[in-house]
Amino acid sequence: MGMSFEQRMYARIKFTERMSELTENSFEDFFHNIMSARYPDYVDIRTHGNIGDLSADGIGLHNGRLYAVYAPPTFNISAIESKFASDLAGAKSKRDGQFDTFAFVHNDTRGAHPAISTLLANAAREHAPLKIDHIGRRRLWNECLHLSVEQMEDVLGCPIPINELVFGIGMEDLAPLLKSLEEQAQMADPFKPVHDVSEVKLDYNELEGDSREGLIKAMQSTHLINEYYEMRMAVYEIDEIARGFSAYYQQIKDDWDDPEDVLLELEKYVLGNRRQPFKTHRAAWVILAYFFERCDIFEEPPEGWQPPNVVGSTR
Structure with missing residues (x-):
């Protein structure tokens, strides 16, 4: 069952509220819930004994993506740089051949810090052909847009009302x-x-x-x-x-x-x-x-397509 506009906007508000309060393990669980609902091949990885999680918090079995989650209570660029370098090096060493994209997942609701974008760009250049990606609030919400009402309710932990609601800025x-x-x-x-x-x-x-x-x-x-x-x-x-x-x-x-x-x-x-x-x-x-x-919205014409003579056209 698809969501109405009003339901999507209500879910967006609840999603934003959740994102603002989640850190560390609670954010990682939230991320796992979204990805597991969205992708049947997604595997959330728990630590085990002295082998830990082998430098991966989640992995897509079919799309070759490895996810490393970092959600500290307070932002510290030095700690993030250290975590990123450690996870990337560990993943390449311990999971060689299991992935072709390294996705760094964070909980910063303001978007990626400029230093993080530089970190990602440098890593993409230094570790090519390995692809480097990052997932923050916007990307997670984009994943949620593909969920059904029932899946969204499960992820957000609250019912999505069906009555018409009124919102101002939807996005x-x-x-x-x-x-x-x-x-x-x-x-x-x-x-x-x-x-x-x-x-x-x-x-x-x-x-x-x-x-x-x-x-x-x-x-x-x-x-x-x-x-x-x-x-x-x-x-x-x-x-x-x-x-x-x-x-x-x-x-x-x-x-x-x-x-x-x-x-x-x-x-x-x-x-x-x-x-x-x-x-x-x-x-x-x-x-x-x-x-x-x-070309993010509406369909691109096939190559060579010619428009008919439409009455009222401004062409």
């Missing part, structure tokens, strides 16, 4: 970006061209009329999003947010036949189902256009 990761876009006095450059590939994709997904024109207008401002994350030196965040958008799109596209309805549900994902000021809706559409251009 708090985007709240600062929305605010930044709202504060842009001149968001749109009327002379900025729209890429042809975006128009073709609009045709392929049968987006017409006001929705089509709204996305095209919003595409003139999508460069502001890249500038926002580059200025914050947190470009990696947009990829994590994109995974959430893509996962949500994959869930709802089978429930809604009309692309206009799909777009409305995606707008609710950004804003919630509470009425918002016009400038906030305008900013939300810039975000939707950005992920539309990136």
